[in-house]
Amino acid sequence: xxxxxxxxxxxxxxxxxxxxxxxxxxxxxxxxxxxxxxxxxxxxxxxxxxxxxxxxxxxxxxxxxxxxxxxxxxxxxxxxxxxxxxxxxxxxxxxxxxxxxxxxxxxxxxxxxxxxxxxxxxxxxxxxxxxxxxxxxxxxxxxxxxxxxxxxxxxxxxxxxxxxxxxxxxxxxxxxxxxxxxxxxxxxxxxxxxxxxxxxxxxxxxxxxxxxxxxxxxxxxxxxxxxxxxxxxxxxxxxxxxxxxxxxxxxxxxxxxxxxx
Ligand SMILES: Nc1ncnc2c1ncn2[C@@H]1O[C@H](COP(=O)(O)OP(=O)(O)OP(=O)(O)O)[C@@H](O)[C@H]1O
Numbered sequence: 001x002x003x004x005x006x007x008x009x010x011x012x013x014x015x016x017x018x019x020x021x022x023x024x025x026x027x028x029x030x031x032x033x034x035x036x037x038x039x040x041x042x043x044x045x046x047x048x049x050x051x052x053x054x055x056x057x058x059x060x061x062x063x064x065x066x067x068x069x070x071x072x073x074x075x076x077x078x079x080x081x082x083x084x085x086x087x088x089x090x091x092x093x094x095x096x097x098x099x100x101x102x103x104x105x106x107x108x109x110x111x112x113x114x115x116x117x118x119x120x121x122x123x124x125x126x127x128x129x130x131x132x133x134x135x136x137x138x139x140x141x142x143x144x145x146x147x148x149x150x151x152x153x154x155x156x157x158x159x160x161x162x163x164x165x166x167x168x169x170x171x172x173x174x175x176x177x178x179x180x181x182x183x184x185x186x187x188x189x190x191x192x193x194x195x196x197x198x199x200x201x202x203x204x205x206x207x208x209x210x211x212x213x214x215x216x217x218x219x220x221x222x223x224x225x226x227x228x229x230x231x232x233x234x235x236x237x238x239x240x241x242x243x244x245x246x247x248x249x250x251x252x253x254x255x256x257x258x259x260x261x
Contacts, residue, residue, distance in 0.1 A: 001068045003155055003187040004030035004053060009062030011048050011213075021212035022048040026062070028206070028215065030187060032154075035178075037190045037198035037205045041250060045213030046191040050157045053189065054080050067154055076104055079153030083160040085144040087132040093143050094119065094128040100151040115150040121180065122146055138169035145177060149184075156181065158190040162197065174201060174230040195246045199239060200230035207249045217249050 011023040022045045030036050038046045051057035052064055055074040063070055066077050079100075087096045097115045101107045119125055122142040132140055141161060148156065161177075162170040178201055181188055192198050198205050202221050209216040225236045233239065 001032075002029045002065070003032045003034070003067055004028065004189070005063075005065040006053070007063040007065075009049075009052060009059045009064060011045070011052060011057070012060045023052070023059070024212035024214050026213075026215060030155075030189060032187055033185045034204065035181065035188045035190070035202050037192055037202040038208060039192060039195060039198050039205060039246065039250075040208035040216070041210060042193075044208040044210035046208060047159060048213065049208070050080075050159055050189065050191055053155075054078050054157055056080075076151055077153055078155045078157060079148040079151060080157045081144055081148045081159070081161045083164050085132070085137075085140040087140055087143060087147075089132050092129050092131060093124060093135070096132065096143055097146045097150055100147050104151055106151065111150065114152075115146060118146040118149055119143075122176065136169070138165055138173055141165065141173060142176070145180070149180070149186075154187060156186055156188040158188060160191055160193065163193065170197075171231050177201075178230050195243055195250070196234060196239075197230070199225065199242050199246070200233040202226075205246065207246065219245065 006026050006028040009023055009026040010021065013020045013022055026049065038049060040046060048057065052059050055071045055078065058072055065071070066075060088099070097119055098107060098112065101111045101115065119128060122145065124139065124142055124146065127135060127139065135143070162173055165173065174197060190198070190201060199221060203226055204221065205219045206215055207217040208214065219242065221242065222238045225233045225239055228236055
């Protein structure tokens with residue numbers, strides 16, 4: 001069974017001046033354990049697509065199925081991680097990590113133990129009683145990831161979670177996130193503007209194009225790159241070739257100014 005199935009999903013935003021087709025007839029399947037990245041020029045509908053998959057935004061038309069079940073609203077099967085960590089400043093790191101469990105009414109000894117395990121794996125065990133302002137941006141994003149994973153979602157939606165970090169922190173966190181997700185067999189969809197990040201982290205890359213938002217191209221990442229963790233993946237044969245190919249797809253769209261129809 002697929003983890004994600006989008007069947008002819010369209011999303012039209014209507015305001016007083018115009019109707020804008022942010023997604024048009026999107027068909028997409030993501031398999032369990034697969035890591036898929038969505039890339040494409042600004043405004044091509046990446047965030048809209050994630051919002052639809054999360055259940056936060058019911059599509060104008062079409063069907064969204066998560067693990068075989070049609071969804072109309074957010075489900076605990078899906079965890080969402082954003083560019084900003086949105087930690088509560090008045091709660092400790094551990095209390096922040098537990099908030100998803102609290103909201104779902106699933107806070108018990110076992111779930112707390114699991115959250116503590118995740119904090120340790122993320123190198124945060126010694127920081128459990130500190131507050132968010134005492135941590136670096138990279139550490140805060142790690143807390144956000146623990147908070148997301150603590151509720152054991154089957155699917156993770158990652159909306160540019162590394163883009164506000166400095167380059168070195170971003171590379172370290174990519175490795176940490178990739179290995180944690182792989183070890184737990186999680187399925188993930190990543191939105192990014194960074195082509196090399198998409199190649200280094202993914203099994204498959206989907207390039208969207210704007211106006212109307214459609215899938216322009218789908219590319220499988222070669223096995224040798226997929227086997228490696230993101231930092232090492234950047235050194236693998238075929239990486240630069242794939243980068244050039246994806247860069248070309250971007251250029252074509254930007255050249256058209258995204259308004260060719
Ligand atoms: N609530 C809304 N009302 C009207 N138009 C919207 C709304 N949300 C998004 N849009 C429009 O839909 C299009 C797709 O937006 P979306 O944020 O999904 O794109 P994106 O690919 O994630 O962009 P970026 O890379 O800049 O984050 C854009 O043209 C945007 O202006």
